Amino acid sequence: MLTEDLRQQLISVVGQKWFLDSPNELHAYSYDATPLLQSIPDAVIIPSSVQEVSMILRMANEHRIPIIARGSGTNLAGGTVPVQGGIILNMNRFNQIYEIDEKNLTATLGPGVITADFHAAVEAIGLFYPPDPGSMRISTIGGNVAQGAGGMRGLKYGVTKDYVMGLEYVLPTGEVLRSGGKNVKDVAGYDLTRLMVGSEGTLGVITEITVKLLPFPATKRTLVVYCHDLYDAARIVEQIIAAKIIPATIEFLDQATMKVVDDFAKLGLPLDMASMLLIEQDGAEEQVMQDIEKIAKIAHHVGAAEVHMAATIEEGAKLLTARRSALSALSRLRPTTILEDATVPRARLAEMVQEIERVAHKYNLQICTFGHAGDGNLHPTCMADERDHEEIERVEQAFEEIFHASIRFGGTITGEHGVGMTKSKYLHLKVGEGGIELMERLKAAFDPNNILNPGKVFAKRDRHRIVVRQS
Amino acid sequence: MTTNMPDLMSQTWQVHTETPPTPATSVRDALLHKFDIDELLNCMHCGFCLPTCPTYQQTGLETYSPRGRIALMKGVADEKLSIDIEFEKNMYACLGCRACETACPSGVAYGKLIETAREVIEDNKKCQGNPSFIRKLVLKNVFLHPKRVRTFGTALWITQALGLQKLANKTGFIHILPREIAEMQHVVDKVASPSKRKERRPILRSEKESILKIGFFKGCIMDEMFYETNQATARVLSKAGCDVVFVENQACCGALHAHSGEKSDATNLAKSNIEAFEKAHVDFVVNNAGGCGAALKDYHHWFANDPEWKERADSFVAKVRDANELLVELPPLSFHKPLNVRVTYQDSCHLAHGQGIRNQPRQLIRSIPGVELVEMSHPDSCCGSGGIYNITNFSMSMDILDDKMEDVQHTKARLIVTSNPGCLLQMKEGIIRAGLQGQMEAAHIMDLLDRAL
Ligand SMILES: Cc1cc2nc3c(=O)[nH]c(=O)nc-3n(C[C@H](O)[C@H](O)[C@H](O)COP(=O)(O)OP(=O)(O)OC[C@H]3O[C@@H](n4cnc5c(N)ncnc54)[C@H](O)[C@@H]3O)c2cc1C
Ligand code: SF4
Ligand code: SF4
Numbered sequence: 001m002l003t004e005d006l007r008q009q010l011i012s013v014v015g016q017k018w019f020l021d022s023p024n025e026l027h028a029y030s031y032d033a034t035p036l037l038q039s040i041p042d043a044v045i046i047p048s049s050v051q052e053v054s055m056i057l058r059m060a061n062e063h064r065i066p067i068i069a070r071g072s073g074t075n076l077a078g079g080t081v082p083v084q085g086g087i088i089l090n091m092n093r094f095n096q097i098y099e100i101d102e103k104n105l106t107a108t109l110g111p112g113v114i115t116a117d118f119h120a121a122v123e124a125i126g127l128f129y130p131p132d133p134g135s136m137r138i139s140t141i142g143g144n145v146a147q148g149a150g151g152m153r154g155l156k157y158g159v160t161k162d163y164v165m166g167l168e169y170v171l172p173t174g175e176v177l178r179s180g181g182k183n184v185k186d187v188a189g190y191d192l193t194r195l196m197v198g199s200e201g202t203l204g205v206i207t208e209i210t211v212k213l214l215p216f217p218a219t220k221r222t223l224v225v226y227c228h229d230l231y232d233a234a235r236i237v238e239q240i241i242a243a244k245i246i247p248a249t250i251e252f253l254d255q256a257t258m259k260v261v262d263d264f265a266k267l268g269l270p271l272d273m274a275s276m277l278l279i280e281q282d283g284a285e286e287q288v289m290q291d292i293e294k295i296a297k298i299a300h301h302v303g304a305a306e307v308h309m310a311a312t313i314e315e316g317a318k319l320l321t322a323r324r325s326a327l328s329a330l331s332r333l334r335p336t337t338i339l340e341d342a343t344v345p346r347a348r349l350a351e352m353v354q355e356i357e358r359v360a361h362k363y364n365l366q367i368c369t370f371g372h373a374g375d376g377n378l379h380p381t382c383m384a385d386e387r388d389h390e391e392i393e394r395v396e397q398a399f400e401e402i403f404h405a406s407i408r409f410g411g412t413i414t415g416e417h418g419v420g421m422t423k424s425k426y427l428h429l430k431v432g433e434g435g436i437e438l439m440e441r442l443k444a445a446f447d448p449n450n451i452l453n454p455g456k457v458f459a460k461r462d463r464h465r466i467v468v469r470q471s
Numbered sequence: 472m473t474t475n476m477p478d479l480m481s482q483t484w485q486v487h488t489e490t491p492p493t494p495a496t497s498v499r500d501a502l503l504h505k506f507d508i509d510e511l512l513n514c515m516h517c518g519f520c521l522p523t524c525p526t527y528q529q530t531g532l533e534t535y536s537p538r539g540r541i542a543l544m545k546g547v548a549d550e551k552l553s554i555d556i557e558f559e560k561n562m563y564a565c566l567g568c569r570a571c572e573t574a575c576p577s578g579v580a581y582g583k584l585i586e587t588a589r590e591v592i593e594d595n596k597k598c599q600g601n602p603s604f605i606r607k608l609v610l611k612n613v614f615l616h617p618k619r620v621r622t623f624g625t626a627l628w629i630t631q632a633l634g635l636q637k638l639a640n641k642t643g644f645i646h647i648l649p650r651e652i653a654e655m656q657h658v659v660d661k662v663a664s665p666s667k668r669k670e671r672r673p674i675l676r677s678e679k680e681s682i683l684k685i686g687f688f689k690g691c692i693m694d695e696m697f698y699e700t701n702q703a704t705a706r707v708l709s710k711a712g713c714d715v716v717f718v719e720n721q722a723c724c725g726a727l728h729a730h731s732g733e734k735s736d737a738t739n740l741a742k743s744n745i746e747a748f749e750k751a752h753v754d755f756v757v758n759n760a761g762g763c764g765a766a767l768k769d770y771h772h773w774f775a776n777d778p779e780w781k782e783r784a785d786s787f788v789a790k791v792r793d794a795n796e797l798l799v800e801l802p803p804l805s806f807h808k809p810l811n812v813r814v815t816y817q818d819s820c821h822l823a824h825g826q827g828i829r830n831q832p833r834q835l836i837r838s839i840p841g842v843e844l845v846e847m848s849h850p851d852s853c854c855g856s857g858g859i860y861n862i863t864n865f866s867m868s869m870d871i872l873d874d875k876m877e878d879v880q881h882t883k884a885r886l887i888v889t890s891n892p893g894c895l896l897q898m899k900e901g902i903i904r905a906g907l908q909g910q911m912e913a914a915h916i917m918d919l920l921d922r923a924l
C-alpha cells in the first residue's frame with residue numbers, strides 16, 4: 001500500500017490523469033500474457049518523460065516500493081505481474097520515433113513504440129528492422145529489448161539483442177544513464193547496453209533506444225513443405241543448413257497446431273499431414289530463387305510429402321501471419337494454454353521433438369509443438385484447464401522434464417521468452433549456482449534495495465505456477 | 472494513441488461515487504452464473520486484439536481494451552470485483568464493434584461476453600430497484616413502441632433524447648450535453664411525410680421475372696430516418712428479380728436492447744419478428760442495416776434455453792440475408808447511369824466483424840460504371856457510432872470519428888459509402904466536424920446503387 005502522502009507526491013509528478021488506482025484499473029494491470037499468474041498492483045503510473053520516470057523511481061526507492069516497468073504486457077514469463085505489489089510503470093506514452101538516421105543506418109525511439117509500427121516506419125523508406133516476435137503487432141520495442149525478444153527471422157538476422165546499439169535508462173536512485181550509441185565499434189568499458197538487454201526490468205527502466213537498421217531486402221519468397229512424419233521436417237532443417245543455405249525463416253508446425261491455425265486463418269492446409277515447415281528466403285531476386293529451388297530439392301530428397309511455393313509475396317506473408325497466431329489459436333482447444341520455449345542447438349531438433357512427444361505421453365498431456373525450427377527454438381505448448389489442479393501439477397512436472405532434456409542436448413531453458421517468474425526455479429540448470437550468485441551481485445549493484453521488478457529471474461527456487469495474490 | 476483520456480466520460484460518471492449495496496448472496500450468485508466462465512477462460516491474454524480496438528487506440532489504457540474488459544468480467548465473475556458504477560462505466564465504454572472478435576486467434580466470442588456483462592449490470596440494478604435511466608428511457612420508450620417511432624420519426628428521436636437529458640439532470644445520474652443532441656440533429660435527413668409513407672405499397676413486384684419472394688426487414692431507425700433508403704433498397708432488389716414484401720407487424724430487431732443488457736425486451740421483439748415473417752412465407756428475410764442484420768442472425772442464440780422458440784428462431788435465422796449478401800448472389804444488376812465519382816467504403820462493424828460481409832458491398836460498388844473505390848487504411852475500424860454510443864459516450868465517440876475522418880481524407884473520396892444507418896449518421900456528422908460540407912457526402916450503399924440503375 002502507498003501512503004496517502006506518497007500517493008499525492010506521485011500524482012503531482014504525472015498528474016491525476018496518469019495515476020490510476022481504482023479497483024478496476026488495478027485489476028486490469030494484474031496480469032500479462034502468462035497463464036495462471038495474477039497479482040494486484042498498488043498503483044499504475046503512466047509517465048511521459050525521463051524526468052518523470054527519474055522522480056518516480058527516486059520516490060519509490062526511498063519508500064522501498066516495487067516498480068514494474070510494462071510495455072504492452074504480452075510477455076509469457078510473468079515479467080510484468082506485480083508479485084510483490086507496487087507500482088506498474090506503463091511506458092506506452094514513450095511512443096515516438098525520434099530519428100531515423102539514413103546515413104548511419106540507425107533509429108532512435110521511445111520504448112513504447114509498437115514493434116510493427118516501427119517496422120512500417122522504417123520500411124516506408126526502404127530500411128529494415130528484422131526482429132519480429134509473433135506478438136509484434138502489439139508488443140513494444142521496450143518490452144522486446146527488456147525481454148530479449150526473438151522472432152521468426154532470427155536464423156539469418158539474429159534477434160533483438162543483435163540490433164540494440166545504445167540505451168538511455170534510469171536507475172532506482174533516479175540517475176539517468178546512457179550507454180552505447182551510434183558507433184558500430186565501441187569498446188569503451190563494460191558493455192552495459194548488452195547487460196540491459198534481456199534484464200527484464202530488474203536493472204533499470206529503459207527510456208530511449210537506439211537500434212541498428214539494414215537495407216530492406218529486394219525480394220522474398222516463401223516455401224511450404226508438408227511432411228508425413230515429424231522427424232522428416234527436422235531432418236529437412238538439418239540438411240538445408242548443412243547445404244550452407246541460411247534462410248531468413250524456418251518455422252515448424254505440428255498437426256494439431258496446423259489444425260487450429262487453419263481454423264482461424266482459413267488457409268485450406270492439408271490437415272492429414274503430420275507437420276509443416278514454412279521457409280522464407282529474402283535478398284536479391286536471383287539468389288532467392290536459387291536458394292528456394294535448392295531447398296525444394298532437399299525437401300523432396302529427404303522425403304517431404306508436398307513442396308509448394310507461395311505464388312506471391314502476399315500469399316507468403318499470409319502464411320507467416322497465420323503462423324504468428326499459432327499460440328493464441330491453440331488456446332481454442334482447452335481453457336488454459338501453457339507454452340514454453342526450450343531451445344536446443346539445431347542439430348538436436350529431431351531428438352528434442354521426439355523427447356517432447358515422449359514426455360507428453362508419459363504425463364498424459366496434450367502438448368502441441370511449433371516454433372522457430374531454424375534456430376532450434378521450439379514452443380512446446382500444453383493445453384490444460386487451470387481449474388484442474390492435478391492436471392496443472394502434471395504440466396509442471398512435464399515441463400521440468402522438458403527443461404532437463406533441453407539442457408542435456410546442450411540447449412537452454414528459454415530461447416526468447418525470458419526467465420521472469422515461470423522459469424526462475426530452473427535458471428540454475430542453465431547458468432549454475434555460481435552464475436546465479438554473480439547475477440545477484442550485479443543486480444545489487446544496480447538496485448541495492450531490490451525495488452525493480454522484485455521476484456523475477458532469481459526468485460525463490462521452489463515457486464510454483466499458481467500464484468494469485470489478492471490485495 | 473495513448474494521449475486521449477476520456478475526460479468527459481470520467482467526469483460524467485464521477486457524479487455517482489457511492490457503491491451500491493451488494494445484493495443478497497443468492498441473487499448475486501444467480502447474476503454471476505450468467506457469465507460464461509469457459510468463454511472467459513478462452514481468452515489467453517495474448518493482447519492480439521488491442522491494436523484493433525478503437526477505445527484502446529484512443530486511450531492506451533488496459534481498462535479500455537478488450538483484454539482488459541474480459542479480465543474485468545472475469546474479476547466480477549470470480550467475485551474479486553463488484554458490480555459497481557466503475558464496472559458499469561467500463562462495460563459501457565465499449566463500442567460493441569467486435570473488431571476484437573475478428574482479431575482474436577482464440578476465437579473468443581467477445582460480442583456475447585459484453586452482452587452478458589451488461590445484462591448482469593442491468594439485472595443487478597433491477598434487483599436494487601435502480602434501473603439505468605438513460606438506456607431505459609431510450610430503449611423502452613422509443614424502440615419498444617413502433618407506433619411512437621412512427622408518429623414522431625426523427626423529431627421523437629431528438630426530443631426523447633432531450634427529455635432524457637432533463638430527467639437525467641434531475642436525478643443527477645448523467646449529463647448529456649445539449650451539444651451532443653444538437654450536433655446529431657443537423658445530420659438527420661428530413662423525415663418522409665406521413666402521406667408519403669402511406670403511398671408505400673405492401674409489395675413491390677419484381678421488374679423482371681420474379682426469382683425470389685423476399686420479406687423486407689425495415690428496421691426502426693432505418694425506416695424512420697432513412698425511409699427513402701429503404702425504398703431505394705426495395706427498388707434495387709426488385710430490379711434484381713425479387714418480389715419485395717414489406718412484412719406487416721414487424722418490430723425493432725432488439726439489437727440495442729441486447730447490447731444494453733435488456734435481454735428480455737430483446738427476446739420479446741425477436742418473437743414478434745419471427746412470427747411476422749413466418750406468416751409472410753418468404754424465401755429470405757432481407758435487411759439493409761448491418762447492426763440489425765447481425766442481431767437477426769443471432770436470434771437462435773437468444774433462445775438457447777427455450778427449445779420451441781429455438782427451433783423457430785433457427786429457421787428464421789437460416790433465411791436472414793443482408794441486402795449486399797443477397798445481391799451478389801443474384802444475376803448482375805444492369806446499370807444505366809454511370810456515376811463518375813471517387814468513393815470510399817466504411818465497413819459497418821456488425822456487417823464486417825459481426826457477419827463477415829466485407830467483399831460483397833465492395834464488389835457491388837466496383838460494379839457501378841464510373842465509380843472508383845479507394846480504400847482507407849483502416850476501413851473496418853469503427854467510426855465511433857456504436858448504436859447509442861455516440862449519445863452515451865459522446866466525447867470518446869467524437870475522438871474516434873475525428874481519427875476516422877483523417878483516414879477518409881487521405882483517400883480524396885467525394886463520397887463515403889456505408890451500409891448501416893448508425894454509421895451513415897455518424898459519417899455525416901464527421902463530414903460536418905471536418906468542415907467538408909459541400910466537398911464530401913455520405914450515402915448508404917443502396918442509395919448509391921439505386922442512383923445508378
Ligand atoms: C501470442 C504471442 C506470441 C509471442 N511471440 C514471441 C516471439 O515470437 N518471440 C519472442 O521473443 N517473444 C514472443 N512473445 C512474448 C512477448 O511478446 C515478448 O516478450 C515481447 O517482447 C513483450 O513485449 P511487451 O511490450 O508486451 O512487454 P511487457 O510484457 O510489457 O514486458 C516484458 C518485460 O520487459 C520489461 N519492460 C518493459 N518495458 C520496459 C522498459 N521500458 N524498461 C525496462 N523494462 C521494461 C517488463 O518489466 C517485463 O519484464 C509472444 C507473446 C505472445 C502473447
Ligand atoms: S486476442 Fe482474444 S485471446 Fe487474445 S487477449 Fe484478445 S480476446 Fe483474449
Ligand atoms: S467491441 Fe470494439 S470497442 Fe469493444 S472491446 Fe472490442 S474492439 Fe474494443
